[in-house]
Every structure is written in C-alpha cells, then in structure tokens.
Amino acid sequence: MIPKNYLEKVYASILAMNAGIRLGAPVEPPEWTSEMIQDVFGEIKDYVKVYDVFSADDDANGPIFFIRALLDHARNRQLEPQDVAKTWLNYLREGLGMVWWGGDQISTEHTVYLNLKKGIQAPRSGSIELNGEILAEQIGGQIFIDSFGLIFPNNPVKAAQYAEIAASVSHDRNGIYGARFIAACIALAFTKETVLEILLEALEQIPAESTYAKVVRAVIDFHKLHPDDFRACRDFLEDEWGYDKFTxxxxIIPNAGVCILALLYGEGNVSRTIEIATMCGWDTDCNAGTVGSIVGALSGLDGIASNYRKPINDAIVASSVSGYLNNVDLPTFAKQIALLGYREAREEPPPRLVESYKEKEIYFDFTLPGSTHGFCTSYPFKTFLRNSGNKGFSTNGSLEIIVFRMYEGDISTVFYRTFYRRNLFMDEKYSPTFAPTAYSGQTVSMKVKVERLHGKAIVLTPYVRTTSDKKIIKTKDPIIVNSIWQTIEFTVPNTKGDLIEEVGLMIHSDSSRTERAFGKIFLDEFRIYGKPSYEIDFKKQVVEFKCVTPFSHHRGKWTLEEDAMKMESNEGAFCFTGHYFMEDAIIEANIKPIKGNSHGILFRSSGIEQYYFAGFDSENKVILGSRDFGATLLAEADYRWKHGELYRLKLKAMDNNLSFYINDELLLTVQDDTFQHGMWGFYAFEGGECTYTDIKIN
Structure with missing residues (x-):
C-alpha cells in the first residue's frame, strides 16, 4: 500500500539528497581528508560554499535520468537491465556531462559506456568478468538508485530488485549489493521509526556473507560501544576498511561504512546526518547525498532545516543530452516519481496529484509545503519570496511575494528562470547544457491576487528577458491587481533569434517616500504551454560549457563563425535542442555541406539513439529515416547536391505525416508513427564539415 503522506516524503527525500550533495561536493577532491576538513571547517553546521546555481553531478543526474527506463521502455512490464542500458545510451553525451568521464579502465561509468557502445549488453556490460573487481565495485552502484527506492515505499524487496537491475548495467557483486541495500533503506524509511530498524531490515536484501553486509554490521557494533563519538568510528573505518584496503x-565499501556511520550517529536528524557524512571525507557528495535520501524520507519535510533547504530553491540543473529536461524543478520531479510509484503498485493515484502534473508543459501549483518552484527575485531587499502555506487559487499554497516599503522608482522583478548562462555557475562541473523552457509563440498564464496593506497600489507588469542583451520585453501594460484572484495571460513575443532566460513580473508602486507601499502578492498556477514559433540567430549565441547555445553536442567540434554554427568532426557528430515534448513542427535551416556525405536535420528526438532524420546521403541522394537504437531507411530519392553550396532544408512533421523539402521542393514524404514528440537538431553520420544558419521553428 502506498502511504498517505507518500508525495511529501518523496519530495523531502529528494530535497535532503540534494542538500547532501550540495554540502559534500566542495570537499570531494581527495586532497580533502577528514583531518583537513576538520582543520578548515571544524564542526560543519551549514553549506561550506555558497553557490549562485549548483551544477548537478552524477549523484543527482543518475536518479533523475536512469528512472526514464521506466518511462521510455518498461512502461507495462518488468524492468530489464537492457532498458537501463538503453537509457544510458540515449541520454549520455560521449565524454561530457551526466557521469565522471575519467577514462577507460579508470572510471567505471566511462568504461561501461564504451562497453555499451560496442554492443555489449547489460548486465555483462558491468560484470566483474568483463571489467574486473576493482571497477565493478566502485561506488556508482549505490549513488544512482535513489529513485528506485522512492518508487517502492515500504517494499524493500521490490526496491532492491529494481535497484539491482539498474546497477547491473555498470556494477557487480558489492557494487550491486550497495544498490540493493540503499534502495531498501529508502523504501523502508517511509514507514519505519528509527535508523537502526531500517538498517537491520535492509540487511535482509543482501547476502549475509558479503563484504558489504560485514561493514554494515561492523559499524553497527562499533556504534553500540561508542555511541557518542563519530570521529572514533571514522578512525575505526580508516584502520579496518579504508581506501588502502579497497583500491x-x-x-564502495569504505564509503558504505561512512554512510552507516552517518546514519547511526546522525540519529535520524537530516542536518546532522549529512554533516557527519561530509566531515568524514572520502566521497563526500555521494555519501551525504545517499544518507540524505534515507533520512529525508524518514523525517519528512519538517526535518529539513531552512539553511539547507532554502538555497536549493526547488531548482537544480542536470547534464543530459536534453537541455530542456536539464532545467529540473524538484516538486515536479517528486510528482513524477510518485506517479510512477502508484503505477508500479497498481494503485490509483489521488486525482489532485494527477491534475498537478502536466508532463508536456511548465506547470507550478505550489501545493507541496514550502515549495517555491525556483522563483527568484532581483531585489530581495524589497521583495521577499516564500510559500504562502494556505492561500492558493484552488488549493492550499501559492508563491507569496511580500512587498516591503516600496516607493516610486523602486523596481523589482520576480521570475522563473527558463535558461541558464555560464556566469551563474561557480565551476564547469559535469558540463550542463540548456535549451529554453519558454519560446516565442507560447502562452504564459498565472493566477494573481494582491493584498495591499499600506501605501498606493502595487503595480505588476508581465515581462520576458532575452539572454544575449539582457533586454526586458514588457508583454502587457502595467496591471493593478485587486484582492480577488485574477488571471494574467500573454503570448511570448518574437525575440528575433534571441533566447529567453526569464519569465516573470516587474513590481513597482507610485507610493511616495512617506507612504511606502507594503503588501503581499500571491501567485498560483503558473503555466508555460502551447506551440513554439521562434528563430535562432547565431550572432546572438555563445559557446558555453563546450557547446554552442542552445544546443547539446554529442561528439565533434562545434563553433561559431559570424552568423553560422560550424561542425567539424572525424566521426559521426550530432547536436540536440528544443522543447522535449514538441509534436507537430516545421523545422527550417540553411545548411552548407563542406566535407562528408551525410548531413541533415534530426527531429522528434528523445535522445541520442531515438529520432527521425532527413538530409543528404552519399552523392546525389537524399534520405528520410528513423533511428531507434539502429537506423531504418523510410524513403530516399535522387537529388544532385554539391559540397560548398548552400541549401534550404525544411522538415515538416504533422501527426504521422513526415515531409522533407530542399529549396521549397518536396522530395520525400512518408507516414510513420514511431516517434510522437521530441527535440530537434542536426546530424552528420560520417562526420565531415558543415555550417548551419537561418534557423526557424514553427
């Protein structure tokens, strides 16, 4: 049975996991020994580094994207290892993002990715027989599987089973036992009362004679004798289970010891648990994130301290091939996980949960306690944001914007960030890339009401901000909202080839200095939906995170030359962008093939291994085909084309009807229903050299 507070506990687990990752990441490098951490930071009680935006690493990328095996493949059947392997191949860009690309035979995930590319299927891809014991028992098996524990609340058997299936793609033996154990712990945390109960019952899901089970019991036994000194336990781990013994x-084994230590000495307190995991050193972000998932589900939202929750602000960025999906809203992700939990349990989800999750659009309803959905303010001195808790349009909860002593000349913006730029990040960890979550032609809608407490009226002006020149475009005339709920709605204007990085409200008042405005704005049911219609002007784009905005590149060298994007590669090269759920579309671009015989447009792509494609193929031919972990030719035609000449390619996808044009001449048309929606981009199956200009999407 799914517990009554299931969604909130899923949300709490996700928040605590991300708090742990964010806390531990700065001291993850091996130079940070536990002694060094203590010397520099002492008793950690808060984040050790302040991030404007925290770039997710493999600890967060894995739980977010490997769960897509259940969304893309195993929708009506048991999960299989190859489902997860396909998810790796579809969402991981080679050499960039998602996981640590530390080298073949050095990094487990890098090695396994190369195995999968060679056609080696899971679970052999992650086996000791193929990769050796050292690689197969690295930590990744237990840091990617949090979501499988969340999907099976209070069902440790099923959670462990699915975690093993997922981990077997890349790990073996203790690497898999760690996955089983941690997933079981997360599942048990929904209904158990103490950490010790969770650990002892989770042990039933792994072999008693395994090294993993032995280190768990060893730490439990040490804690019984020394319940007040976690540092003594850390010394014990160093002596008996340290990195010198597990090369x-x-x-996974030394870090498993730290996880058990942190859970026991943290006594179910989220803050103390992730702090101890961080102070112990070794793989700090992995360990603090892992224990955060467990105690988050155990303690619930009330157990997450504000100093750890508030900086997260419900938003993280990921590093998959889909720039659209990389803009992650944590309440929406929690709802996605919860719906999968009901699906796998074969139970009907609550109607309100179904209504509040809209997969194909941006939709924020602020119903989860404390949720802010990533909204920011440019002027926190005058506009303070929080969840209202009890004042929503149709349910409890909205974004409450407290306007504090605003007078004529003060302007604050409150906004949802639809696109991220490099300047917001402290480092380039895991190379996140982005496609906007708002486009020209779409509709923005929100419910708003104002409680004016003092001074003149509070005035709201809807706007979008472009990213190349940071220009604010007002989308409606200023609005005075009264004390009843009103709908503000507008169409995102044509930004003439620029990208949109903010959608929000400008807030101001005509109050004088002596009667400054004070009041509250309540914002609810924020939506971005509808069909995009936009252009990409490469004079307004930049190269950031090794990619030309707004694309995610998979192999090849991609650069900007005046008003063009240029690709050069000695092997097949690809790029992806756009709304992940775009359906019907007309995609147009000028393409100049310079070298190589295979250049064109890809569309309705869920990732690197699933899409349609249309373009030049060999001398004097054009083709239209599909790729679904292997290419299928759907149509071809003779067409004389030459290297060095500019061609206008147009792809029209309407329902199941696919048509391909060059210079407005219809060359190919087919009917196919393999893919219904997805990203778009460019391909060069054989590599070579090509330029792209004058892109239009409708």
Missing part, C-alpha cells in the same frame, strides 16, 4: 578510484 581503485572510489570503492
């Missing part, structure tokens, strides 16, 4: 880059 490789990051073995």
């Amino acid at each position: 490789g880059v990051c073995h």
Whole structure:
C-alpha cells in the first residue's frame, strides 16, 4: 500500500539528497581528508560554499535520468537491465556531462559506456568478468538508485530488485549489493521509526556473507560501544576498511561504512546526518547525498532545516543530452516519481496529484509545503519570496511575494528562470547544457491576487528577458491587481533569434517616500504551454560549457563563425535542442555541406539513439529515416547536391505525416508513427564539415 503522506516524503527525500550533495561536493577532491576538513571547517553546521546555481553531478543526474527506463521502455512490464542500458545510451553525451568521464579502465561509468557502445549488453556490460573487481565495485552502484527506492515505499524487496537491475548495467557483486541495500533503506524509511530498524531490515536484501553486509554490521557494533563519538568510528573505518584496503578510484565499501556511520550517529536528524557524512571525507557528495535520501524520507519535510533547504530553491540543473529536461524543478520531479510509484503498485493515484502534473508543459501549483518552484527575485531587499502555506487559487499554497516599503522608482522583478548562462555557475562541473523552457509563440498564464496593506497600489507588469542583451520585453501594460484572484495571460513575443532566460513580473508602486507601499502578492498556477514559433540567430549565441547555445553536442567540434554554427568532426557528430515534448513542427535551416556525405536535420528526438532524420546521403541522394537504437531507411530519392553550396532544408512533421523539402521542393514524404514528440537538431553520420544558419521553428 502506498502511504498517505507518500508525495511529501518523496519530495523531502529528494530535497535532503540534494542538500547532501550540495554540502559534500566542495570537499570531494581527495586532497580533502577528514583531518583537513576538520582543520578548515571544524564542526560543519551549514553549506561550506555558497553557490549562485549548483551544477548537478552524477549523484543527482543518475536518479533523475536512469528512472526514464521506466518511462521510455518498461512502461507495462518488468524492468530489464537492457532498458537501463538503453537509457544510458540515449541520454549520455560521449565524454561530457551526466557521469565522471575519467577514462577507460579508470572510471567505471566511462568504461561501461564504451562497453555499451560496442554492443555489449547489460548486465555483462558491468560484470566483474568483463571489467574486473576493482571497477565493478566502485561506488556508482549505490549513488544512482535513489529513485528506485522512492518508487517502492515500504517494499524493500521490490526496491532492491529494481535497484539491482539498474546497477547491473555498470556494477557487480558489492557494487550491486550497495544498490540493493540503499534502495531498501529508502523504501523502508517511509514507514519505519528509527535508523537502526531500517538498517537491520535492509540487511535482509543482501547476502549475509558479503563484504558489504560485514561493514554494515561492523559499524553497527562499533556504534553500540561508542555511541557518542563519530570521529572514533571514522578512525575505526580508516584502520579496518579504508581506501588502502579497497583500491581503485572510489570503492564502495569504505564509503558504505561512512554512510552507516552517518546514519547511526546522525540519529535520524537530516542536518546532522549529512554533516557527519561530509566531515568524514572520502566521497563526500555521494555519501551525504545517499544518507540524505534515507533520512529525508524518514523525517519528512519538517526535518529539513531552512539553511539547507532554502538555497536549493526547488531548482537544480542536470547534464543530459536534453537541455530542456536539464532545467529540473524538484516538486515536479517528486510528482513524477510518485506517479510512477502508484503505477508500479497498481494503485490509483489521488486525482489532485494527477491534475498537478502536466508532463508536456511548465506547470507550478505550489501545493507541496514550502515549495517555491525556483522563483527568484532581483531585489530581495524589497521583495521577499516564500510559500504562502494556505492561500492558493484552488488549493492550499501559492508563491507569496511580500512587498516591503516600496516607493516610486523602486523596481523589482520576480521570475522563473527558463535558461541558464555560464556566469551563474561557480565551476564547469559535469558540463550542463540548456535549451529554453519558454519560446516565442507560447502562452504564459498565472493566477494573481494582491493584498495591499499600506501605501498606493502595487503595480505588476508581465515581462520576458532575452539572454544575449539582457533586454526586458514588457508583454502587457502595467496591471493593478485587486484582492480577488485574477488571471494574467500573454503570448511570448518574437525575440528575433534571441533566447529567453526569464519569465516573470516587474513590481513597482507610485507610493511616495512617506507612504511606502507594503503588501503581499500571491501567485498560483503558473503555466508555460502551447506551440513554439521562434528563430535562432547565431550572432546572438555563445559557446558555453563546450557547446554552442542552445544546443547539446554529442561528439565533434562545434563553433561559431559570424552568423553560422560550424561542425567539424572525424566521426559521426550530432547536436540536440528544443522543447522535449514538441509534436507537430516545421523545422527550417540553411545548411552548407563542406566535407562528408551525410548531413541533415534530426527531429522528434528523445535522445541520442531515438529520432527521425532527413538530409543528404552519399552523392546525389537524399534520405528520410528513423533511428531507434539502429537506423531504418523510410524513403530516399535522387537529388544532385554539391559540397560548398548552400541549401534550404525544411522538415515538416504533422501527426504521422513526415515531409522533407530542399529549396521549397518536396522530395520525400512518408507516414510513420514511431516517434510522437521530441527535440530537434542536426546530424552528420560520417562526420565531415558543415555550417548551419537561418534557423526557424514553427
């Protein structure tokens, strides 16, 4: 049975996991020993580094994207290892993002990715027989599987089973036992009362004679004798279970010991648990994130301290091939996980949960306690944001914007960030890339009401901000909203080839200095939906995170030359962008093939291994085909084309009807229903050299 507070506990687990990752990441490098951490930071009680935006690493990328095996493949049947392997191949860009690309035979995930590319299927891809014991027992098996524990609340058997299936793609033996154990712990945390209960019952899901089970019991036994000194336990782990005894880059066993230590000495307190995991050193972000998932589900939202929750602000960025999906809203992700939990349990989800999750659009309803959905303010001195808790349009909860002593000349913006730029990040960890979550032609809608407490009226002006020149475009005339709920709605204007990085409200008042405006704005049911219609002007784009905005590149060298994007590669090269759920579309671009015989447009792509494609193929031919972990030719025609000449390619996808044009001449048309929606981009199956200009999407 799914517990009554299921969604909130899923949300709490996700928040605590991300708090742990964010806390531990700065001291993850091996130079940070536990002694060094203590010397520099002492008793950690808060984040050790302040991030404007925290770039997710493999600890967060894995739980977000490997769960898509259940969304893309195993929708009506048991999950299989190859489902997860396909998810790796579809969402991981080679050499960039998602996981640590530390080298073949050094990094487990890098090695396994190369195995999968060679056609080696899971679970052999992650086996000791193929990769050796050191690689197969690195830590990744237990840091990617949090979502499988969340999907099976209070069902440790099923959680462990699915975690093993997922982990077997890349790990073996203790690497898999760690996955089973941690997933079981997360599942048990929904209904158990103490950490010790969770650990002892989770042990039933792994072999008693395994090294993993032995380190768990050893830490439990040490804690019984020394319940007040976690540092003594850390010394014990160093002596008996340290990195010198389990070689490789990051073995699972010493870090499993730290996780058990942190859970026991943290006594179910989220803050103390992730702090201890961080102070112990070794793989700090992995360990703090892992224990955060467990105690988050155990303690619930009330157990997450504000100093750890508030900086997250419900938003993280990921590093998959889909720039659209990389803009992650944590309440929406929690709802996605919860709906999968009901699906796998074969139970009907609550109607309100179904209504509040709209997969194909941006939709925020602020119903989860404390949720802010990533909204920001440019002027926190005058506009303070929080969840209202009890004042929503149709349910409890909305974004409450407290306007504090605003007078004529003060302007604050409150906005949802639809696109991220490099300047917001402290580092380039895991190379996140982005496609906007708002486009020209779409509709923005929100419910708003104002409680004016003092001074003149509070005035709202809807706007979008472009990213190349940071220009604010007002989308409606200023609005005075009264004390009843009103709908503000507008169409995102044509930004003439620029990208949109903010959608929000400008807030101001005509109050004088002596009667400054004070009041509250309530914002609810924020939506971005509808069909995009936009252009990409490469004079307004930049190269950031090794990619030309707004694309995610998979192999090849991609650069900007005046008003063009240029590709050069000695092997097949690809790029992807756009709304992940775009359906019917007309995609147009000028393409100049310079070298190589295979250039064109890809569309309705869910990732690197699933899409349609249309373009030049060999001398004097054009083709239209599909790729679904292997290419299928759907149509071809003779067409004389030459290297060095500019061609206008147009792809029209309407329902199941696919048509391909060059210079407005219809060359190919087919009917196919393999893919219904997805990203778009460019391909060069054989590599070569090509330029792209004058892109239009409708």
